[in-house]
Amino acid sequence: MAELIDQLFLGKLGNPVLDQRDDSGVFQIGNSYVAFTTDSFVVDPLFFPGGDIGRLAVFGTVNDLACAAATPLYITSSFILEEGLDMATLEAVVDSMRAAADEAGVTVAAGDTKVVPNGAADRMFITTAGIGLLRTDSGRPYLVSGSLARPGDAVLLSGTLADHGMAVMSRREGLAFESEIVSDAAPISGLVAAVLDACPSVHALRDPTRGGLASALNEIARQSGVCMEVEESAIPVGEPARAACELLGIDPLYVANEGKVVAIIAPEGADAALEAMRSHPLGRQAVRIGKVLESPAGRVHLITPYGNRRILVLAHGEPLPRIC
Amino acid sequence: MCLAIPMRIVSLEGGEAVVEQSGVSRRARVDLVPDLTVGDYVLVHAGFAIAKVQEEEAIETLALLQEMSF
């Protein structure tokens, strides 16, 4: 996937905005600094503990904008529906999107629907786009980017990992299990705003969705040309999510999260940022998990509870359950 | 080549049990491990209990390790 993005898309579509390689494109229109993003949502099953594809679609885009330090304002939603999808399912998803948009404080400004033949889509695909405004101070924007991490920066994580991915898996046919695990799907814009209010030196923000924390850290390490070093014992994972990962042989560091943020902060601002996170309902379990080093550039190191070190590579696909 | 995790037996009915570990539970077949009681721990692999966890041996193993002085 990374190669596809690099060679085909960036190769052919590249420009200074896209080449930043952040989840949102950031650019100026007049005196405003705008963040603009898009995302597609495919999830099986459509409904899972704590959410559904509609909720994911809204929060996914809202969160990408938040990670550009933008206030999310408007979103669009485009549906690709498989012929034969029952109306009740579609209605439930749309109701959920409405509720999610209200919760996130965004307005759905436009939409589209296409119906494709049976088998051409797995029931429903949703693509959302979103637009938001960066905050400015005397005309200067508060810019954050995956390319701005610097050696010495602190790495903060807003809460527990793997809840979303394992909640989805708990309802997947052929793998299903019972648990209290609930998706963490939530709009993180409020949490991010609290951090930006408290701290002027946030360098990068990333929501660890597909590919998990490991992939988010790898992306930032590559974009910034730095090394990220995190401590395994500092990384919070809820007990049921941990047990579910053990049962299926999945590494929680690679499991998707939909209501968390990784923040890379200048060392002098880290305490204030952590405090701000913990004061917010979505960040009560926020914790410092590591730091940014100069080298080796582009690498992510994990310090095990035993003091030794291993490399966390970029995920090469969805984590698969295994029996071996 | 064998991911199996210890899970506690919550209920038993014929060849099937409900097993649990730290808030995660599922059904497992127990045909391969006779003489089980609710509360026992079994190793569960691919939906089948393959062995009972011997509590006394576990305690002994851990005690032996505790005794090591380094």
Added chain:
Amino acid sequence: MRHIDEYRDPEQVRKLVAAIREASPPPMTIMEVCGTHTMAVGRYGIRQLLPQQVRLISGPGCPVCVTPQSDIDAFLGLAARPGVTVTTFGDMLRVPGSKSSLEAERARGADVRIVYSPTDGLETARRNLAKETVFFGVGFETTAPGVALTLAAAARENVPNFSLYCVHKLIPPALSALLSGEAPAVDGFLLPGHVSTIIGTSAYEPIARDFHVPCVISGFEPVDILQSVLMLARQVKEGRAEVENQYRRAVTPNGNFAAQQAVEAVFEPCDSSWRGIGVIPASGLKVRQEYEAYDALHRFGISEMAEIPEPAGCLCGEVLKGRARPADCPLFGSSCTPAEPVGPCMVSSEGTCAAWYHYGGE
């Protein structure tokens, strides 16, 4: 997590690491023969905790890695047929055959379903009698009993559309083959704890006795692995070659009789081809004739297949025999990566090369 976290305790790990150093082991090479051990060693960085002279290598313990390409191709052929649903453990999804993979076939519209248990495979069959459902029976002695029971259940209930593609293999014959061939000097075996719950400690006595190689049956947590290494180091130092059981909380001398019986009821041993190693006598399982109606080979008329040679440059075979390390392979990390695997050692989550790539090797 009960019965897990106690064996991950950093203080215990520290003590065992110190004990191993204190034991002053001579230069020695330990082979583990279990993909789950390969993964655990990588995940916990065990190699970095051991003194330099104790070398841990990975043998042919990855059932996905040793499944011949011809079988993978045949199974992919079934997946590509309309009217067939294939069910598989997640481990197999990305394993490359000679031209494709289950994941690629699924993208082309094949009905490929990942299941956690063979019982889910049978349930899939029951729920859709209009299609054939085939289950890919991969795995060693730990997995075979559950698959055997599932096959027996299918027969008992007369589930007409279920069949099994059986590629189960057996560990002790492979160990003998490794020691009889031109294998590297292996000073000790770290034996697979869960296979051993089924076959018992006694199954390995001939290995220790006939080849004079120390053996320790090990659990999978860091404390288990380190305690087992300590036990092996002591055996080597003292010139002993015995089968010792570190995983006493789960493994007994005679193993699991019910499981052994379940296997014997529907399967029989056969000569089996191990990718990269060749045919090892009596090292595989095949479906007994009485159950041939549920044997995918019989149902779909799949006959003896020619062995497909490795892709050029691929060292998977040598890696599986413990004769080469991933870093020795010219393709490792360059043209062979988890995203684009040449051989299965890279694609299986527990393949030696994938584990090295994932966890950074030594």
